[in-house]
Amino acid sequence: MKQTTTGPHTASMEQRVDAIQAALDERGFKATQAVDELGHKAQEEWLPRNGARVVAKAWVDAAFRARLLADGRSAVAELGLSLPKHHRHLVALENTLRVHNVICCTLCSCTAFTLIGLPPDWYKDLEYRARIVRQSRTVLREMGLDLPADVEVRVWDTTADTRYIVIPEQPLHTQGWSEERLASVVTRDSMIGVSRL
Ligand code: FE
16 A cells, blocks of 8 residues: 655554554454454455356356346345345346446445455546446457447446346357356456456
8 A cells, every 4th residue: 555654753554554453452342353354254255256156057047047137135145145234235237249237336446245356456446437437338448348339338336235246148158068167267357347258
């Protein structure tokens, strides 16, 4: 993180964070424990492979796909996956030959992070958040996804209580693959909607 220096005696960001953490710990708020737990979850549990399982299942199981589109939260629970309480709605967005969905959070950095992982740095950049809405085709092209002119682009702005997951189209060459093998080709970026598979 960039250090803000206003004078020779200003503590570094790390020192200030440590001081706040220590002050909270002293008062019994268990800040260090909470930071460790969150760090563990972010690195070991909230991973794109969760969303990849959802996508693979939706590809092979039409009934599941219908349930996922109708009520994302309950459908992912069938796979043992959950979202925090405040992610009240999980909306699955189906890509087709004619429609391409892409998500953003114009305010900050929200994603369905328990399924697709914590947001990448570019997702949090003002540049992406502002331009994907107004110049979606151009931004997608800059990110390596050049969509045909007849494909409609739909941009979805995440809110505190509504989270999205893009269901990319299944690559043709993967027809007949097992669910597990299918899940291995699904990427985080395809579930954000900035790439196709
Ligand atoms: Fe946000």
